[in-house]
Amino acid sequence: MVLGKPRNRHLTTGNGRCVFLTGAQLLIELLLEQGATTVFGYPGGAVLPIYDALYDCPSIRHILVRHEQAAVHAADGYARVTGKAGVALVTSGPGATNAITGIATAYMDSVPMVVLTGQVSSNLIGLDSFQEVDIFGMTMPITKHNFMVMDIAELPRIVKSAFHLATTGRPGPVLIDMPKDIMQGPAPSRHKPVELSSVPQLRGYKPDTSIPDEELQAVFGKLAQAQRPALLVGGGCMSEAASSLLLSLAEQAAIPVVSTLMGLGAFPTDHPLHLGMVGMHGTVAANKAVQQADVLLCLGVRFSDRVSGNPKSFSPHSFKIQVDIDESELNKNVSVHLALHGSVNEVLTALLSGGLTGSWEEWNKQIEAFPRRIPALSTKGEALLQPQEVIRLVHAQTAGEAVVATDVGQHQIWAAHHYPFKRPRSLLSSGGLGTMGFGLPAAIGAAVAEPGRPIVCISGDGSIQMNIQELMTAVDYGLDLKIVILKNGYLGMVRQWQQLFHDKRYSSVKISSPDFAGLARTFGARGYYARSRAEAEAVIHEAWAEPGVAVLEFDVTEEMNVYPMIPPGGDASQTIEYE
Structure with a gap:
């Protein structure tokens, strides 16, 4: 043979x-x-x-x-x-x-x-x-x-x-x-x-549950009578169909939209009706809207602790409606007033076909006054490159069209805030388990699936070292993949928690790293290094000038924290907006 x-x-x-x-x-x-x-x-x-x-x-x-x-x-x-x-x-x-x-x-x-x-x-x-x-x-x-x-x-x-x-x-x-x-x-x-038809129906497994008409009518009635409505969007809205229905409904009814981390991209994050991400690292505008709403329609959201904080004080003035395909998630973490077991598509279709509109002029004026901005860049060490700058430059280079895979930590939240996502399935991030080492292999999977689309992995110097061997996989298969490493010399989010909530020394989470740009070359990839904004602009432009695997190492400000931030178990009234 x-x-x-x-x-x-x-x-x-x-x-x-x-x-x-x-x-x-x-x-x-x-x-x-x-x-x-x-x-x-x-x-x-x-x-x-x-x-x-x-x-x-x-x-x-x-x-x-x-x-x-x-x-x-x-x-x-x-x-x-x-x-x-x-x-x-x-x-x-x-x-x-x-x-x-x-x-x-x-x-x-x-x-x-x-x-x-x-x-x-x-x-x-x-x-x-x-x-x-x-x-x-x-x-x-x-x-x-x-x-x-x-x-x-x-x-x-x-x-x-x-x-x-x-x-x-x-x-x-x-x-x-x-x-x-x-x-x-x-x-x-x-x-x-x-x-x-020959697939056995497993006991207790009913994936095609239909929502009763009276429940759909109750949702419509509550929203139509609301004074301060809001839509809370989670990962359950990530399909193309759900995303399209959601956009149509929000625009038809002029209802503000907020997203969980896993829901980012289901609704365009740069849309005027989008107030940002909610929860521990959510925007002030999004968290204020949730806290002050009188009707909150929650679509495909499981209310994890990073979203709800203290569940007893979550959106305390609202009539909460939860829609989820998984019945076990209903009323699990946050008590709601109306729980619907079924598809978010069915609810969105019913609200659209019913012509949902309302008179929310005062509410919209109030929302306009909420601060939507993410805190300005730090003035500490202005000459140093800042991580938010890098992500904004990547966004500009890719025209916002990239699939962005992140690892877990500070860079994950900076990416969520500073890379606006236009469409669903654009942000790949480990939200529930918080898995460091997820980003690079997930980006490889995305690059295999969509070879014609820009694919970016955004990671930190801690996370990237967990599965950095997969650079060889990306090179072997000739993938078009750009890996952005924000190197700050720490396990940054752990350091931030120690600093803000534990009053501890954090030298134990200071981390050393190889020369990532040089290491990339040993794998057969291109490697770049930058430590100023001007250098960052130059290497990003050069890295994207040709296809293939490129590792971009950015030496960023060491001890920058992620803001806004709500302390664990807290609520929006305890938001730390900036240092």
Whole structure:
């Protein structure tokens, strides 16, 4: 056999139908039936049969990452920008456990994903065999559902069910654990596609819940009679359809809109009706509007502690209406007056078709007086480059059209405030779990999914070092990806909390870093360094002048804090606006 030549590992019957020789081949065919064209993974002994089958399949692109956590984050980024289920493939034991953080990240942020894990042969399960862990049990709290394939005849039903579960209702990750002997063993003698109607209806899973007409009418009535209405938008509005409906409704009714971090982009953040992000690091205008509203329509929002602060004092004067596809989120963190279990699209469509309008002239005048500006740049050390400046320059360079993947920390909030997002699926950020190391692999997934769109990873010198090995992945696949590193010499957000709330010395979070620009060159990427605004403008222009992977290192002001900020568990009245 010529090295590298695809091998034919299936037989064709007289009528042209394929008879698959192995369970792994059948798995690949089932992935194709579900529309999967990309798999992010890392091989190992337990999944070698699957990799053999992938080798023979030119229709599925395999992206070889450098760490299993990155495989899942990349599948996550792919899913967030496309709305389709991302697919990750990892081996048993440490491969599977390395994937757990990525699975939990996707679960917390409701990202559709199918994670394929290898497992030791079925006769070795439970014997503490080499590279054996109970990944099925370990991940049950952080997946929508788990499957273990113990009978190859069940594989068509399992794969179809997994994609159905991952992408319907409240999206989320589904795991399929696959013993090696099942994958390398014989497949059924024939296979026909599984119809959607044959997918089992799991007990308690009802993804297509319809909202009763009387509840929709109650929402309409409350908003029509309101004096100070507001819309609070979360990650549940991130689909193209929901975003379009939301924009139409807000403009038709002239209702102000505020967003959670996960909801940024669902409504254009530079729109006159958008007051900014709410919560701990929200704008003064957004938090004031929420606190003073008399009717608050909350769409796809789960009221995490970073949004609500003290739940007892959250929007104390409003009639709160919560709409969520996941019934378990209703009244969980914040008590609401009207809870609707169903799609935000259904509510928005009903309000639009009903011609919702109101007389909110006084409210709109009051809102105009709310300070919308983000605090001005620090005057401490004016000659030093400031992180907000860098993000604004990146925004100007990309004309606001980029997909921006962030890590977690100060840079994440600066990006949320200083890079206006025009459309949904433009900001990829770990909101629920707060996963450092998410940004670069998520950006890789986005670059694979949308090769014609500007992709930017914004990170800090702490976060980027968690998965910096994935630079090699980006270079290997010739991705057009720009990595912006705001280097301030600290784990910045931890330092800020210690300074503001713990009155502690924070030398323990001072962090050293390599020469990122020089390191980028060793990976085969372009590297740039800047420490002044003039240098920053120059390197940004140069980096974007040609496609490919570029790392831009910005030496920024060391001890700058993120503002506004509400203390943990506090409310808008305790906002710290600036130093």
